[in-house]
Amino acid sequence: MSFEAVNRELREETQAISDLSDINKITTDRIAENLHLSRTTVSQYLNDILKKGDAIQIKSRPTNFINRQIFSERFFSPKQTIYPSVASLIKEQVRQKNVFKTFIGNQESMKEIIERLITAENYPPNGLPVMLSGNTGVGKSYLAKLTYQYCVQEGLLKKDAPFVVLNCAQYYHNPELLSSNLFGYAKGSFTGATADFKGMLESANGGVLFLDECHRLNPESQEKLFSFMDTGNFERMGENAVSRSSKVRLIFATTENLQENFLQTFLRRVPVAVTLPDLNNRSKAELKMLIFQTFIEESRRLQRYFRVAPWIINHLFNLKYKNNIGELKTTIKLICAHAYSQDQMNSDIEISSDNIGNSLLQRLTAVNNQEEICSEVVNFTPESRLTDFVDTTISENSRVNDLMTHLCDVEGEFQNDKLTAAMVIEIISRESRALMDEMVHRDKRDHNESLKYLINIIQQLFDYLGSSLFVKIKGNAVIAFASFIYLKQEVDLALTVKAEKSVHNLLELAKQNATVEYQVLKSFLELIKTKLDFRMGEVDKLLLLGYLISLNLNYKTSNKHAIILAHGYSTASSIADVANQFLNKKIFDSYDMPLNVSIQQVNDYIQQYIHKNDCHKGLIILVDMGSLMVLPDSLKANINGPLLV
Template sequence: MKKELDEYLYEWTINLSNESKHRLSAHEIGEALQLTRSTVSSYLNQAVREGELVKIKSYPVLFLHKKALLAAKFTLSKQEYLSLDELLSEGQNHALAEIIGANGSLKEAIDQIKTAVLYPHNGLPILLMGMSGSGKTFLAERIHQYAIEEQVISGEAPFISYNCAQYYNNPELLSSALFGHTKGAFTGADQTHYGLIEKAHGGILFLDEVHRLSEEGQEKLFTFMDTGEFSPMGDTSIRRRADVRLIFATTENVYATFLPTFLRRLPVIVNLPKFQHRPQSERLSLIDSFYIAESNILEKELQVSSHLIDFLLNSDLEGNVGKIKNIIKYACGSAYVHQKDKEVIQVRLRDLPLEFSLKFKEQFSKPKKKLPDRRYLPNTPQQIYLESKQIQLLKEFFWEMLAEFKKVQHQASSPTSFIEAMANRVTQIMDEFMFQETYKKEESFYSVLTYHIRQTIDIMYENYGFEQDGHRAVSLASYLYLKDNKDILGSHYEWTEQKVALLEFLNATLENTYWYAKKLLSHLSQQLDQELFEEDIVFVAFYFYSLHINDLPSEVKSIVLAHGYSTASSLANVVNRMLEKNVFQAYDMPINITLEKVESQIIRYINEYRTDAGLILLVDMGSFNQLGERLAKHIQSPMVIIDNVSTPLVLEVGHHIVSGHSITEIYEAISVEKRIQKQLIIPEINKKKAIITCCYTGLGSATQIQEILLKCLGESAKELVILPYDYKKLLQNKLYEAPFQLYDVLMIVGTESPKIHQVPYISLDKLINGEAVEEFADLLHAQVDLDPQVLKSRLIFNFSINKIVENLTILDANKVLLLVQRAVKEMEALMGIDFSNNQLFLLYMHCCSMIERILRKETVDEQEDIEEYVQREGQNIELIHKAFQEVEKEYTIDLPLLELRLLNDIVKE
């Protein structure tokens, strides 16, 4: 048993990928080897303790063979990791893993490239797309190194780089350069010339600016890609062969530049992001690598000013990475010329080329937080990061949080236990930050932080009742000071995948504390002129939850507006003191103020403060009643206006607000004399039509339903709001929830009815299987011009896309599914069949995987009775084959009989 288990783990670990990783869970291992889960778990955990396996504490828990990881050149620093991403972040010592962003913004690109390089025979052609200077040539060179490391080409295999722009005005010379020519092929061809394809035999040919190729050149190339053969210019009777791996690069839109027949031969198209579109951590790593290179060349220690680093980090320059590299080279050279006799070279803003010195002045007019200069030492392969224990502690927390949240998404852990566990971890971290004297509290920036946090909490107390607390301010200051505005999760793969779902989850489950955290940190980022990271909002939200700050007032808001220097302020102040609570805001207004200015003040208040429960305006003149009409288009919740304001009136309204009465209850309760007017304005006119999506498993699934409905309805629903919402809140609070105040809700679509009888509910299952499509279309008929049959087709298509994307690695899911959809429609027409929704879904899934399987040269199991089957079902097989002719032509494949048989079985069943 041990030997079988060992072999299984080694094989799946050595071939580890995102698609295959689930094979390494205890459940999957037990299934594969027909062993009980308890037996497998016992052995696996014992092997971890003995150092034979590496444990990944994700969901599900994975077990990786240590020797296989070492053979795959992984750097292992410990026995257990919180996530597979954490293991990958330590890196494999191969050419692609060392690329900055390999586990961040370039992760998908690297995965595509590995697939292309390791594909049998000569791999798959690769097209690199990206703006000038984004690193296409550098990446092509690394692909060559990776191919050598993986032994798919020899260590001496050539790497030939050629820029097609050199001869794009002369197709003959370009064709000659690529394919060679015979003697006398054209004027001046006085001897036979061997082209780049022949010279690159056994290796890689990199063609930069390939969009310069003429159509004829593209045709010659794709003929070579199909057959491996080519003819030199001047003699088409000569057929030569060459084994060459092709990498192309372009800065242009491929669909507007290349022949469709050429594009069909490019299964791997890799997009490289601009420098400014990459996470800050990656931009800084790139900058570091260039300074290290210059330090090695100059053989001097470089000390680079933080202002210069900041400028390079935040500049959006033509030329991207290449331009940054050249600026750094010039600045280091300029500094070296003036300081070559010094041991340490100071590189400052003055060393920039003149044009960039001017750009710095334009770009950075505001004073910034003073950061330490960065040091770069010669003879070092990479920047030495002196990462603090506090940053390491935060990294471990965030990785653990992502791993635990994944369990919540897979229903392996409850949301409550997740929140409690994370809040406890945050409390421990905060205690450690507070009670370990790792920094001097009198340092200037710590003092600045503490001051601004206290000021912000004061503002939040006045406006939202957020209690001031000295411990709170010091804890937050410690966290922000020690974190030093670092973006810990910016390039983390699982963070980019889960961020939206996690933030929506926290917004729904920690509504009050999440809102407090977001408000406080947003205000601080403006005051300190530094970036706001969503990871900080998450951390601080858990911290506030641990302090039991859940009393965000959802009460009605009220403003007193009166003419005079202090009339409104006096009224509001007196009543607030009597109520012992900050209930009223005051606006003191000049006598000659216009309605427009008053309106703008109130709109500013509505945008700044939460008025979900409603807003009451207590005004001193009847003329202000006109505000109702003017503000109706801006409000998203009810508003009451009462004129002839007085102390008793303000006090009466205040008592109702403090008692927790709703705005409609207050409106009904306030009795006014004839000379006093009151009006209730409901935001009916501007209410948008909406569909609410919900799922009892949480917001993540509700969001998926939203995305699919948006795709199905397309442009026709641009005026329609499709809103994912918390199922439990809908079930508990019914029509009192915010969406019903803000929108005209047409229906609820979900996996479980929240039992709101006034609003139609459509089950997702019935929508997909077609039973409720007519009802769905009827409810939308006034807003969307919708054909029920078209909707049904789109629903199946879009639900298929979600599943197909998980299984395809080479093909573009949207493109292949469109072709398959056309083929299946043709099958229906030829065979005179109307497929059920379940058959359509199964056919879409099967056919997309089948096409990729054929392209990968993978086969299905042999079938001994195939001849007998063909004799019996030959007519059907012929019709199916005919329906898939366009697919065969598009991907240059032939559907074998074994695959056609599987399709026929699906049709018959």
């Protein structure tokens, strides 16, 4: 009864908050006082609710809790279960709400590009100039407009700030006309200049100037532009004595090689350059979303219902698009236009081989090696949403990316003494467990032969670890590890240098605080590398270690420590394995020493071993050579228990 009362009170408290700052009010003490229950009882029930996934915990002081469902309905859907602070929760809300979410691939192939654009635009006072590179049709113009909308949304620009576009290719054969349109001109500065003219640089004051096909800028115009980027000042043509200024954000776009088409002095003034990938280099999931989204857009534009034959969707999916997204959209537009022209009076139009035109039909049917993504007729309406057709839920790639962003925030809180080591380990453990559980419960995984093979291999490895390390790995660990390895081929993380450092620090912290689990992981990684030639980076190790910590491993070991030191490949480890097997308990660790190892190197290893293990009840060292009998002299000062060599 008390559990239900606490759960109900948490829901009511969450419903009552007006903004995220009110979360600080929802504490264990507050709920205990409201319900006249002990704080210990309420704390236990809140943690039970958290374990069920029905709550979110804020590890501030005091700790705060909110009901996940109600909070998600009222504000946004948090991706994590535990946050180090309300500020980190707010950060995620900001990341989720920005306009870049409409850009397909914002959490996968375009994630790093968007993050760099956000960084550039937030640089005070007027952002940093940006260069968008990429082949025709990859989405440069659309991304430039979204960048402008982001600046307006975030208050970096006023709501009525101008977005001015200059296509430099239009003036390719007349560089003077290009310069006059860009910088403006004074009356009488050339024949036909009958009045003063405000250039686009001036018209874009307070907003964004987007220069498309900017490789068409001649060297003189590039020099004028980089002078403007340095000073914020420029001159109209024929107005040498008058200096004008404009506060404008510059976005450039080009299809050409930067080093071959721009002055180095110009490129140095554009510190943020990103290259948008070709459509053929983006994920299949993104291609599928682009196809369905384009049909939705055409349905809205023509205000018609489209019933599209599945073979058309499948052939569009398998086509190669030389001109990228632009060509894909044009192809679908022509398909819809041709069908519409033959049946304008009908609000429900069927799109099949009968009404898409011969040229389009020939192009689609010429596709070989077809991969099917659709088996039934697809109905598009003006009210359709992408989520009606395509699973846009977060993929493993973006899920892991978001989790690592969260854990990097946690590491920052730890470095600033806002979280203890124990709190950090708990967060790593809980979030890693949540991620692995998601992977285990993905639909249709158990029907995949590759996954079945992995499960069989990992079961063998876990059986071996159980007998050699005397550890019992329970639950869905085999399936979780297999799913993780199976899905790793889909996850391509590109961490920043800062994030790599944070991950490294977290992994070292976890190693120090979970020596048993790390020993299991280390042994597993050695086995999987030998068995499948499979290697893992620090992100993988951190997530798997966090998961192992969450399992509360049953580890049968001795409260005394012993280590075997022997020269030669696997000599010590083989002796230790056999001895532990006979004793049915993990007593002996091992150190396989190369033949040329120095006494100092051995001493350093033992010192590290003592540091990582509680040896106050004693340490036994078995050695294979008399020269190592000198070890006690250097070790006695660093061990607080008996030592036998």
